[in-house]
Amino acid sequence: MSTMLLLTQEKRIEDELSYPIMVAERVHSAVQTANSFKLECSEVCKKVHRLLQMLRTIVRFVTATTAAALPLYERPIRRIAAETAKNLDRAYALVRKCNGRSIFSRIVNMVTAADFRKLLCHLDASVGDMKWLISILNTVGSGGIVLSLPPIASNDPILSWVWSFIATIQMGQLNDRIEAANELASLAKDSNRNKMIIVEENGVPPLLKLLKEVASPAAQIAAATALCHLANNFERVRVIVNKLGVPIIVQVLGDSHMRVQTKAANLIARMTEHDPVAHEDFARENVVRPLVRLLSFDMLVDDRVEKLDKQNTHSLVQINNEMEKSFGGRLSNRLLGNSYSNSYSHVAGSSQGWNHWKERENEDPVLKLQLKISCAKALWMLARGSISNSKKITETKGMLCLAKLVEKEQGELQYNCLMTIMEITTAAESNPDFRRTAFKSNSPPAKAVVEQLLRIIKDVDSPILQIPAIRSIGSLARTFPARETRVTASLVSQLSNRNVDVAAEAAFALGRFACPDNFLYMEHSKAIIEFMAVPALMRLLRANEVTQLHGLILLCYLALHAGKSVSLERARVLTVLEGADRAVIAHPELRELVSEAIAHLNLSCRNEFSDDFIFSLKTNLVSL
Structure with a gap:
């Protein structure tokens, strides 16, 4: 059964459509030689002829789309073509029974008017399915979303909505794609069954493609939101990973609008929370570095700005080179202050980088905070049970960043940073080499982390924070x-x-x-x-x-x-x-x-x- 299903899935879409066309032509020929129930056979022939025209229309559309290298959503085409072929096979078998010339053959075949009534109902359903399919293909191409119900989905309206939304995301115009992705996210949010249908109907690749639309943050946010709702169990996360979603998500995290980066960080956290294997997939794409960079965005500047009055231009260049090496990003001109901006403009990077950082400076503080919360949650989930990711966090100066956020912040951000530290110390406890490297007694990041853990234990009257802090100290007992x-x-x-x-x-x-x-x-x-x-x-x-x-x-x-x-x-x-x-x-x-x-x-x-x-x-x- 599984082998046959695999072979069916590997067929070209043109081959899927050629079989019902061939059967329809056979039905038309068989009607011409019918000796009994000629009136009923004539009705069957009319409906089959209509189906044949519709099938050829869809073949022309598919051929033109393929020739133009345009995206094509095949799932409803394959499902409806298979159902139509099944009904045409029924029509061909029934009409052939009317070709018997002897009374004996007619008695043996036992054809009745009720058989034709039942067959005509099946053919009407196929006609309705084909009309709906043609309307989907035409409407999506010209703009709009079709929400009508085809007969094939009469028992499950969600299926037709999912088909319509996915077809729009894959083949429609940008505004319609955004709307369809938001609708798909709403469906995915409602129930796990809807999530399963979306994934089974191949909705993940169009969403990942929409996530790459860097020219439209709204499209990226809609796609990331839908994917985040889907990624709440191991199987569905594996589908996203297998569709090469990890490199796309990491790329979006690194060079998108702050709102999009927040959604991407949420998606990373959700995927790694429900799929332990995804830890290594994200580690291979080096996702820790952009997360730490985003988490320490304005902290980097505050640490250096106090030293500027004592530094000359050469020292400022060295600071910039050091920070770029550590964090992999461009330095904001804010580091220099107003008095240094002219003399240091040749070091600060390109105008594009300056505009990028200036845009971040002017962002809503609430949005900045939400981005940090999401990045800290993603680092927490990445570090959980993963020594490699924990090492990467310590190697990218992430420990100092986490310690300072625990010291200065409150609420969810402080908690997420504390939980990340707890996971890092847990990994250090199980790996002596990592423990000796990351938590040396003379290491400034290690000292900063321990100081904040002890402060939380002694001065903060909150079990939610004290328990991970105590657990972290216990993991470091041998240091x-x-x-x-x-x-x-x-x-x-x-x-x-x-x-x-x-x-x-x-x-x-x-x-x-x-x-x-x-x-x-x-x-x-x-x-x-x-x-x-x-x-x-x-x-x-x-x-x-x-x-x-x-x-x-x-x-x-x-x-x-x-x-x-x-x-x-x-x-x-x-x-x-x-x-x-x-x-x-x-x-x-x-x-x-x-x-x-x-x-x-x-x-x-x-x-x-x-x-x-x-x-x-x-x-x-x-x-x-």
């Missing part, structure tokens, strides 16, 4: 030296947070500092106890199951690695762990850890008792 006690102090302070999710996340992060996988686990464990983590942990164990789990793990690490501790003794950690030993049956991975911690504490108690007994004995002997 902090023992002297960096303010990191563990910040996490310990969150063990008493009134939000149990934040407290649980802090316990989990501290567990990464105290676990044996961390080279400095002994030093970190002692520091955690010194910052009075044990009392807060004991309170945390009375919360929900998640907090109990993370709290027990951290408590076991502290008991195993911190040596003798007054805090552990005063909190009666041994008693708590012995009680928890019966409660961790649901978590088999914890049994061994809890058992080791209990054994270690018992041994410490026995050693301490032995030391006390020997000291007391020596004291008594001396007194005697």
Whole structure:
């Protein structure tokens, strides 16, 4: 079945139309030799003759369009031609039964007037389909959108609307194409079934072609919106990728109007969110660089403008070259200020570049903010589960940009940047080489990121922001030296947070500092106890199951690695762990850890008792 379908799809459109024409001519010849039901056969011949004329009209249209190398939307032509061929086959079979000359053959064939009535209904439906198809082809070429309903789509009106809109997008004039793309976006927004029909009827290639209309931002926005509505599951995203949509989207992101770039960034975020494979497709097109450049558009200028009064022209040229090398774009004349614009005009780039950046300067701040939000969301989705994209973000100075946006911005932009940092640190935790490269202790971007993470943890009372910040610090646990006690102090302070999710996340992060996988686990464990983590942990164990789990793990690490501790003794950690030993049956991975911690504490108690007994004995002997 699948092989036959593939062969049918590979047929030329002219071949699809030639078969029903051939059958129609056979029906016409068979009617001439009919011996019975001549009146009914005559009616059949009239309708078949009309169908034959329509088929030839469509063939002429297809031939002319192909010869002129104009776009042609073939899906409705193929579907209607196949349905028409099926009805003509019925007509030919019925008319042939009327050719029998003997009474015996007529009795065997059993032709009735009801058979002709049923056949005429089928032929009328084909005539209606062909009229609708011709109207679509004529109207789209001259301008306009047809929304009438052909008989073939009488049970599913959405199908005819989808055909009409896609045909207009592929073959119509620009204004009609924009309107049709907006209508298609509305249909796609309504239901997943409509999305499926649009993709099955080959609606993605015309939308991608419309997305390339750089002369019309409205067309690009309409196409990007429709594609964004379609790209909400793996299969449909794969269709966009397989139709070579990724290079088109990246190109649009790099050199389009700001509104179009916002839509393109949204589309990138949606595609990578629902298709993990798309991460690598976008990585091959180097999409991270334009996203970082757009995210840091006006930030680049603010960092340098304070230094201008101390710089000479040669230094300004060097700054420009450095920024172009780092961000791959032209430098705005705003960098120079009014006093430097004349002397530096030869370095600032072409007039086209200047107009491009000046246009951005005059844009609505709300639009600028929305573009940054979309770019940050796209970077977040690209970095999620992808070490290669995370590396690219750090290599394009993206870390500094993200840190500054976390510091200065609020709301959705701040959250998206924070989530991007969280994904980068997660990738760094799983890849030692990347971790050592991107988060060196003397790296300014790494320092900036850590500073902002600690600020969020300490000063921002928002679990939505604190949880990713804590998780990021936990992922970087193996990068902090023992002297960096303010990191563990910040996490310990969150063990008493009134939000149990934040407290649980802090316990989990501290567990990464105290676990044996961390080279400095002994030093970190002692520091955690010194910052009075044990009392807060004991309170945390009375919360929900998640907090109990993370709290027990951290408590076991502290008991195993911190040596003798007054805090552990005063909190009666041994008693708590012995009680928890019966409660961790649901978590088999914890049994061994809890058992080791209990054994270690018992041994410490026995050693301490032995030391006390020997000291007391020596004291008594001396007194005697």
